[in-house]
Amino acid sequence: MPDFLDILPQYKDYKAAKFIVVPVPHEATTTYGQGTKRGPEAILHASQHLEEFDQELNFETYKKMPVHTTAPCSLNQLSAVIDKILNANKIAAVLGGEHSITPPVVRAYGKKYSQLSVLQLDAHADLRDTFKGSLNNHACVMRRVLEVCPAVQVGVRSLSAEEWDYAQKSGQDRRIHWADRLSVTTQIVEALSSDVYITIDVDVLDPAVVPAVGTPEPGGLFWPQVLTILRNVCAAKNVVGFDVVELSPRRDDIASDFTVAKMVYKLMGYIAAGQISQPQGL
Numbered sequence: 001m002p003d004f005l006d007i008l009p010q011y012k013d014y015k016a017a018k019f020i021v022v023p024v025p026h027e028a029t030t031t032y033g034q035g036t037k038r039g040p041e042a043i044l045h046a047s048q049h050l051e052e053f054d055q056e057l058n059f060e061t062y063k064k065m066p067v068h069t070t071a072p073c074s075l076n077q078l079s080a081v082i083d084k085i086l087n088a089n090k091i092a093a094v095l096g097g098e099h100s101i102t103p104p105v106v107r108a109y110g111k112k113y114s115q116l117s118v119l120q121l122d123a124h125a126d127l128r129d130t131f132k133g134s135l136n137n138h139a140c141v142m143r144r145v146l147e148v149c150p151a152v153q154v155g156v157r158s159l160s161a162e163e164w165d166y167a168q169k170s171g172q173d174r175r176i177h178w179a180d181r182l183s184v185t186t187q188i189v190e191a192l193s194s195d196v197y198i199t200i201d202v203d204v205l206d207p208a209v210v211p212a213v214g215t216p217e218p219g220g221l222f223w224p225q226v227l228t229i230l231r232n233v234c235a236a237k238n239v240v241g242f243d244v245v246e247l248s249p250r251r252d253d254i255a256s257d258f259t260v261a262k263m264v265y266k267l268m269g270y271i272a273a274g275q276i277s278q279p280q281g282l
Contacts, residue, residue, distance in 0.1 A: 001041050003069040004093075004264070006048045007062050017068035019093050019268055020085045026075045026097040029137040033214035035248035039260075040072065040095040042249035046261035054269045061269040067093075075101060082108040082241075091271065093264065096245030098214075099126065100136050102199045103144035109197050109241055110148040116240070117193035118142075118151040119233060121226065122201040123217035125159035125176065127166055138246075141199075146172065152191045154229060155179045155204035155221050179204075179219055185232045196233060198242040198267070202260050212256035214248050223259075227266060234270035242267060 003012055004021040014020075023040030030036055052060045073081050078094075082105050085092045094105055099122075110116050120126070120142055127146075131137035136144070143166075145151050151172075157179040159167075167173040175191055203213040206220030233239065244267075247260050 001072055002044045002048055004044055004047045004067055005050065005052060005062055007052065007067070011062050011066040012068050013066065014068045016066045018065035018090055019067045020090050021067060021069040021093045021095060022078070022081055022085075023070070023072045023095045024075065024078060024097040024101045025072055026101050028098065029100055029132070029134060029139075030098055030214050031132070031139070033248050036096060036098040036214060036246055038249045039097060039245070039247035042247060042257040043095050043244070043261045043264065044069065046254070046257040047265065049258065050262060050265055054266070057269045057273050059272075061265060061272050064272040065268065067268070075104070079104045079108055086112050092241040093268065094241075094243035095264070096243060099138040099141045099199070099201050099245045101245060102141050102243055103136070103148070105241070105243060106145050106148050106197055113195040113240060115193045116149045116195050116197060118145050118149060119188070119192060119196055119198045120145075120151055120153045120201075121155050121198070121204040121221075121229070122153065123155060123157055123179070123203040123220055124201070124215070125153060125156050125163045125167065127159065127163035127172065129166070150193065151175065152188055153177065154182070154188060157219050158217050179221060182221070182225065185229050188229060189232055189236045192233065192237055194238055196237040196239050198230070198233070198239060200242065200244045200263070201246045202244065202263075203246055205259075210247070210256045210259055212248050212250045212253050213246055226263065230267050231270050234267070234273065239271050
């Protein structure tokens, strides 16, 4: 696999890097569209064609915070890889693969950050306790995450009766921000703790923006909405790591790959910027 971004060697050296990109081409529990195992490579290939200058932030992000890309990582290796990144005081940028890669990463982060919370951007609640006989199905991701720390869910527009019952009984329903009811990001930011891990299932975006996903749900968020949320959270909180998952590349759809690669780089930029003057409404 290529590295994330086409940059000079001094900006992707491991010792100098602040962001460590970890490709995890894992796919085991997808139930509709297939292909998430090809997602990390597609994101990396597309990133080679990004402009490195961010006109919104007025800098080249990789020069502020250099970016190293690891070799592809298996799910069994992932916890140890994240532990190494955290011990080196670097930021993991994990590229999936299916969404079931997220809980082991969050568990590793939870050991280091006692005040951790998770921001999930996703079309689906992923709150099932089990699905198709598995506790670790990609439909159970946030149920496993909530065993580690609190979470705020944004962009949700699909869930089962079982998930809705659990959300109401547990109080998680008060931390779900439905796709059709978003107004401003203030409530999202206020519900998060000081240290935040972000998990982005790219189906949070409307299928008109990124159709190359396994379960495309209509009524999704659009590019400016997602960037506003990410910008404001990064301005107000200490974002300690993130993952971007569930891209299912298609041969005739390079736009989806490129959009997801750019979202990864934009999020790196917002983290690097540290502080944006004033949060803005959606």
